[in-house]
Every structure is written in C-alpha cells, then in structure tokens.
Amino acid sequence: MISVLRLNHRKRDKRITTHCALTARAFGASGMIFTGEADPHIIESVEKVTEKWGGNFKIKHSKNWKKEIKNKKLKVHLTFYGERLEDKIKELKGKNLQVIIGGEKVPREVYEKADYNISIGSQPHSEVAALAVFLYEYNNHKMPENFKNWKIKITPSKKSKKIKTKQ
C-alpha cells in the first residue's frame, strides 16, 4: 500500500501536481497529500477523474509537510541524490510506504527524516517520471486494471476508441 506526499506545491505547478496525483492513482497508490499553496482546482479535477474512472483514490491539501510525514510508514524520498532503485527495490516491495516527491527546493530535513532516499537514475528529470517508475517497479511491472465503481472504461484497441459507459 502506497500513499504519496508531494512537497512544496506552488500555484504555477498546478499541472504538475495534478499529473503527480493522476499518475499516483493510475499506477496504484491509494492517495496523495500535497503541501504548499492550497489549490482547490487540483482537488476538484482529480476527484472528478476518480468519480468517472473509478477507484478509491484520496487527495488532500495540507499546509504543513512536517505534520504529514507518516512515522508509522516507511518513508521513501525520491531524489536523484539517493541510492539506486535497482539496489533497494527488493527491500521495499510489499511494505506499507509513504513515497515523498519534491517540487523545487527540497529541505535537508526531508533527506534526514526519510528511511530511504532513492534515485531513479542519477540524472535530474521529473517527479512525475520518478513516481511512475517507482510505482511500476514496486508493483512488479503491473498496473491496476480494475477500478471499482467506474462510469467510463476503455477497451484496449488497435485503432479505434472503444469506450464502455455505465450510469
């Protein structure tokens, strides 16, 4: 079971924070908390996706990341400075994790509070990419297929758009 903590959201990062949440949901996390500037539009748009496409994904905002660091869970901070994912993923699989992703400047304390600082390659890229790769590895290269209470669902198809809908 994985929950995501997205640090230091700024209003201009609205799309990225939304993409973090949609990626977390699509790749099997149970929810995401974002800290920094509040933005009800992000919550609304992610909740709309869940209502339509199903599942139980929870999203909320918090002003204070320190309060949101979950000491009951193993805390895995994704950073390009960290230890290699390939070397640590076996230790992490199957455990209840809080995955922490940054925005611009990640406070030093996050590195210290984390049980693991993990890199997805040692080059800078994006929190969305880092989260997707981490979740995909954690879930043994599988993505969840059954989102409960869906109203809309895609049937994979070679060329056409096949959509099922339910009221």
Ligand code: SAM
């Ligand atoms: N300068 C920031 C810092 O102080 O760490 C990094 C900014 S980066 C655009 C935003 C976030 O993407 C990081 O905080 C980290 O969570 C994630 N990220 C980027 N590249 C990564 C990598 N190679 N491995 C793991 N996470 C990465």
